[in-house]
Amino acid sequence: MPRATIDDVAGLAGVSIKTVSRVVNNEPNVRQSTREKVLGAVRALNYRPSAPARSLAGDRSYLLGLLYDNPSANYITDVQYGVLASCREQGYDLLIHPCDCQQAGICEEITGLVGHSNMDGVLLTPPLSDSRIIVDALERAQIPFVSIAALQTGRRAAGVVTDDRRAAFSMTEHLLSLGHSRIGFICGHPQHRAMAQRLEGYRDALQAAGLAVADSLVVQGYNSFESGQAGARRLLQRKKPPSAIFAGNDDMAAGAVMVAHQMGIRMPAELSIAGFDDIPLARQIWPTLTTVQQPIKAMAQAATQLLIGILRAAPRTDIEAVIPSRLIVRESTAVAG
Amino acid sequence: MPRATIDDVAGLAGVSIKTVSRVVNNEPNVRQSTREKVLGAVRALNYRPSAPARSLAGDRSYLLGLLYDNPSANYITDVQYGVLASCREQGYDLLIHPCDCQQAGICEEITGLVGHSNMDGVLLTPPLSDSRIIVDALERAQIPFVSIAALQTGRRAAGVVTDDRRAAFSMTEHLLSLGHSRIGFICGHPQHRAMAQRLEGYRDALQAAGLAVADSLVVQGYNSFESGQAGARRLLQRKKPPSAIFAGNDDMAAGAVMVAHQMGIRMPAELSIAGFDDIPLARQIWPTLTTVQQPIKAMAQAATQLLIGILRAAPRTDIEAVIPSRLIVRESTAVAG
DNA sequence: CTGAAAGCGCTAACAC
DNA sequence: GTGTTAGCGCTTTCAG
Numbered sequence: 001m002p003r004a005t006i007d008d009v010a011g012l013a014g015v016s017i018k019t020v021s022r023v024v025n026n027e028p029n030v031r032q033s034t035r036e037k038v039l040g041a042v043r044a045l046n047y048r049p050s051a052p053a054r055s056l057a058g059d060r061s062y063l064l065g066l067l068y069d070n071p072s073a074n075y076i077t078d079v080q081y082g083v084l085a086s087c088r089e090q091g092y093d094l095l096i097h098p099c100d101c102q103q104a105g106i107c108e109e110i111t112g113l114v115g116h117s118n119m120d121g122v123l124l125t126p127p128l129s130d131s132r133i134i135v136d137a138l139e140r141a142q143i144p145f146v147s148i149a150a151l152q153t154g155r156r157a158a159g160v161v162t163d164d165r166r167a168a169f170s171m172t173e174h175l176l177s178l179g180h181s182r183i184g185f186i187c188g189h190p191q192h193r194a195m196a197q198r199l200e201g202y203r204d205a206l207q208a209a210g211l212a213v214a215d216s217l218v219v220q221g222y223n224s225f226e227s228g229q230a231g232a233r234r235l236l237q238r239k240k241p242p243s244a245i246f247a248g249n250d251d252m253a254a255g256a257v258m259v260a261h262q263m264g265i266r267m268p269a270e271l272s273i274a275g276f277d278d279i280p281l282a283r284q285i286w287p288t289l290t291t292v293q294q295p296i297k298a299m300a301q302a303a304t305q306l307l308i309g310i311l312r313a314a315p316r317t318d319i320e321a322v323i324p325s326r327l328i329v330r331e332s333t334a335v336a337g
Numbered sequence: 338m339p340r341a342t343i344d345d346v347a348g349l350a351g352v353s354i355k356t357v358s359r360v361v362n363n364e365p366n367v368r369q370s371t372r373e374k375v376l377g378a379v380r381a382l383n384y385r386p387s388a389p390a391r392s393l394a395g396d397r398s399y400l401l402g403l404l405y406d407n408p409s410a411n412y413i414t415d416v417q418y419g420v421l422a423s424c425r426e427q428g429y430d431l432l433i434h435p436c437d438c439q440q441a442g443i444c445e446e447i448t449g450l451v452g453h454s455n456m457d458g459v460l461l462t463p464p465l466s467d468s469r470i471i472v473d474a475l476e477r478a479q480i481p482f483v484s485i486a487a488l489q490t491g492r493r494a495a496g497v498v499t500d501d502r503r504a505a506f507s508m509t510e511h512l513l514s515l516g517h518s519r520i521g522f523i524c525g526h527p528q529h530r531a532m533a534q535r536l537e538g539y540r541d542a543l544q545a546a547g548l549a550v551a552d553s554l555v556v557q558g559y560n561s562f563e564s565g566q567a568g569a570r571r572l573l574q575r576k577k578p579p580s581a582i583f584a585g586n587d588d589m590a591a592g593a594v595m596v597a598h599q600m601g602i603r604m605p606a607e608l609s610i611a612g613f614d615d616i617p618l619a620r621q622i623w624p625t626l627t628t629v630q631q632p633i634k635a636m637a638q639a640a641t642q643l644l645i646g647i648l649r650a651a652p653r654t655d656i657e658a659v660i661p662s663r664l665i666v667r668e669s670t671a672v673a674g
Numbered sequence: 675c676t677g678a679a680a681g682c683g684c685t686a687a688c689a690c
Numbered sequence: 691g692t693g694t695t696a697g698c699g700c701t702t703t704c705a706g
Contacts, residue, residue, distance in 0.1 A: 003452050005699060016677045021701065029675055048453045052398060053699035055389035056682045073414040073617070084435065093432055093454055098421065115340050116385045117430055225621050254621050261623040280410070284562050284591050285622050286598040342683060353693045358685065366691055390683035393698045397685095677706080682699105689694070 004045035013041035024049055051093065055118050062092050064307065065114060065122040069101045072223075072251060074279040075296060079125055079148065082300025090308050095119065101128050107137035114143050121145055121307045123300070126192045129159065146307040148299055149194045158310060160303040160321045164194045167292045167325045168201025169208075171246060171274050174290070174327065176209050179336035180244040180272060186221040186231035186256065188248030195223070198248050198276060217242055221252045228255025236263060236271075243271065243336045250275035250282045253289055257332065268334035278328055287331035295323045341382035350378035361386055388430065392455050399429050401644065402451060402459040406438045409560075409588060411616045412633060416462055416485065419637025427645050432456065438465050444474035451480050458482055458644045460637070463529045466496065483644040485636055486531045495647060497640040497658045501531045504629045504662045505538025506545075508583060508611050511627070511664060513546050516673035517581040517609060523558040523568035523593065525585030532560070535585050535613060554579055558589045565592025573600060573608075580608065580673045587612035587619045590626055594669065605671035615665055624668035632660045 006024075010017040015038060022030050023038040030038075041047070055061035066083055068076055080096065087094050095117055099106060114122060121144035128134055129147030135157060138145050147159040175183050185202050188195030203213050219234050221227040228247055232255060235242055247253035253275030257267065265271050267287050275282060275291040282289035302321050343361075347354040352375060359367050360375040367375075378384070392398035403420055405413055417433065424431050432454055436443060451459060458481035465471055466484030472494065475482050484496040512520050522539050525532030536555070543550050556571050558564040565584055569592060572579055584590035590612030594604065602608050604624050612619055612628040619626035639658050 007699080017700080018677055018702090019675090022676090025701090031675065034675085046449075048449060050393070050699055051454050052389040052392035053682095054701075056387070056393050056684085056698085057700040057702075058682085059701090061389060073410040077410040077413060080433065081435065084433070095430055096417065096421070096433055098418065112383075112385060117388050225617070251621075258621065258623055280562070281618060281621060284588075284595065284618060286595055344683080354684080355686090355693060356691085359692085362685090368691060371691080387683055390698095391685075393682090393700085394684040394686080395698085675706105678704090680701105680703080682701085685696100685698085687694100687696085690692080 003050075004047040006047075006049065008045055009038065009041045009047050012045060013038045060120050060311070061118040063095060063117060063119045064092050064304070065095045065097055065117070065119045066125075067097050067099060067110065067122055067128050068125045069099055069128050071125060072279065074281075075277075076125070078296040079300040082297035082302075083123060083304045085297075086301045086304035086308065090305075092120075092308065099128075101131050101134060107133055110134065111137055111141045111143065114141070119143075120311050123148065123303055123307060124150065126150065126194065127189065130191050130193055144307065144310050146303045146310070148303045149192075158306050158319050160299045160306065160323065161193075162295060162299060162323050162325045164197035164325075165201040165204070167327065168198040168246075168276070169205045170201075170327050171276070171290075171292055172202045172205030173209075174329065175244045175246060175272060175274060175333065176205065176211075178244075178272065178333060180242075181211060181336075182214075182217065182240065182242040182244070184217045184219070184232075184235040184242035184245040186219055186228055186235070186245065186247040186252050188221060188252070189223045190220070192223070195248050202246060221248060223249055223251060225251045225255040225258075228252025229259050230255075232256035232259040236260070236265070244274070244333070245271065246274045248276055250277045250279045250289060250291055253291070253332075254281055254285050257285055257287070257289070268332055269337055272333040272336070274333055282330070290327075290329045290331075290333040293326040293328050295325055298323050340387075341384040343384075343386065345382055346375065346378045346384050349382060350375045397457050397648070398455040400432060400454060400456045401429050401641070402432045402434055402454070402456045403462075404434050404436060404447065404459055404465050405462045406436055406465050408462060409616070411618075412614075413462070415633040416637040419634035419639075420460060420641045422634075423638045423641035423645065427642075429457075429645065436465075438468050438471060444470055447471065448474055448478045448480065451478070456480075457648050460485065460640055460644060461487065463487065463531065464526065467528050467530055481644065481647050483640045483647070485640045486529075495643050495656050497636045497643060497660065498531070499632060499636060499660050499662045501534035501662075502538040502541070504664065505535040505583075505613070506542045507538075507664050508613070508627075508629055509539045509542030510546075511666065512581045512583060512609060512611060512670065513542065513548075515581075515609065515670060517579075518548060518673075519551075519554065519577065519579040519581070521554045521556070521569075521572040521579035521582040523556055523565055523572070523582065523584040523589050525558060525589070526560045527557070529560070532585050539583060558585060560586055560588060562588045562592040562595075565589025566596050567592075569593035569596040573597070573602070581611070581670070582608065583611045585613055587614045587616045587626060587628055590628070590669075591618055591622055594622055594624070594626070605669055606674055609670040609673070611670055619665075619667070627664075627666045627668075627670040630663045630665050632662055635660050 124147040129150035219231040278293040461484040466487035556568040615630040
């Protein structure tokens, strides 16, 4: 049998289609008894409004877009689950769109996509949320958006972040409390707000402990496992290698663990290693990683709520939500040897 | 500026909107010169047809759905990238929909979703593609679908698979050639076609080598890292433990590696371990895993092509494409001690 | 509180 | 080859 339309429902309920529309969209100005009659017909016919028809007639499509650029699989699936959770709750559908933020014409690609699919708004993850040109293009095209873990640009863009700096501070304290005084740090991608914050937290903690921040103990990484390997190699080949390494994320920390294995360094006896994010990998390598649990799904969910709120009501909401993360101690860190 | 409509293009090109429609949809019966004129106007106005309008007017929405149930993050992102690659090429958008295939009412959820969003067709991944009731519901609702790595049900459903059985055969041969004669096997989820095939391949190879398949060397796993740990523990606690373990996938193999570390068993000297899939984890643990590279992205891409082909032309295509996989030898396997 | 009428931007028959 | 005419199913005016 074909799908029921709004006319079928109106016919069955003995009202006009406009009234059905009002009920379905939870609009006011409908008598309670009428509302119930309509709802009954909706159920009886298993009526679901047609998304395209709605989108064409109204100005809303109930479609959100999730834009991202080559993040780790775990990160993006967590984000997706969070976004979808909010979408379902609110009756939105989600279009995903991986893209290359370096590529020429990326802005046109994005605005074109949004226009074409008639998206109501988009969600941005790093590094897209940290890209000036993309944020600018979105604003120029008047496309509502919310960013996740974005760089603080000082402009009025809504976003959700976690307390990276404080969490990195805690992790460094943890390492210090185990007696480590030479703690290496492998930075994440320089463009990511979150990564910059983590480095700050590390610095803060050393300074708070009255220690100098040695440049030779801070190396640049780029979020990947491989860059973690490279960074750890550099750190461990120093004349005075660190007794602990704190990596900006778990992938890089896992790379460091791999390098230590290869160099025959025992963990955690001779070297402590800490990560950040608590990806599944953190519990699947030996030794299991001490890390910071990032509330990725919760952030994504909150960001989506925020976006939907913006779409619904306030023309401009300058909210930045902060969701806390949590330190998790596992086998890869121990008292300095 | 507001988006250009088909009327704007028709006006600029000096033709009717129907002609514009023909050109945009690559239909025949348009003179070359007219076509070019229209294309020029399209470019000048940066015209992109409105997806919802198209969907409402025609019977096609250019929207595909990807359904999955709690797969690993790597698997599903690979699938997504593959599907999206084909979608972009063909001008389709993608809606993703994770779901719980055990849940009551899952069939109505799916058919409702498809109807609501007006999807043209859906892609199924295991275990959804192996679920009889879901496949039945899809057929009953006349929703075109293609499954990825599905159980061979004997019915006329299109799907794309890889040669799991042959690949598992090769891996077992590899282990045999290293001198292992007691090879343990950790099975994957009993409902997954691919997993059953891998077990068959293992059995085939042992038999081909004139060895008996000892029941005590085959344990049940459920695809997860944890189930791999449990399976390996059982295997390694036998009176006569195997000298090699072949796990149905990399997650389980990684679990086995972890257990061996914990039990103080040296790899690969005392124990060889092999996996299947070649997920990133396979290169991020120590020792790195010998495994089979699964062409997940290619399979997803082919499945999407197949689906789009079905949508376009043949009312019923009974195709099953097979994409080969590849053995990758790393550090976790070596000559039997 | 409720309904009638007019489109949203496009495709599908059918005419020319 | 090309144009005309109806809708697709809904939301939005604006009247009652």
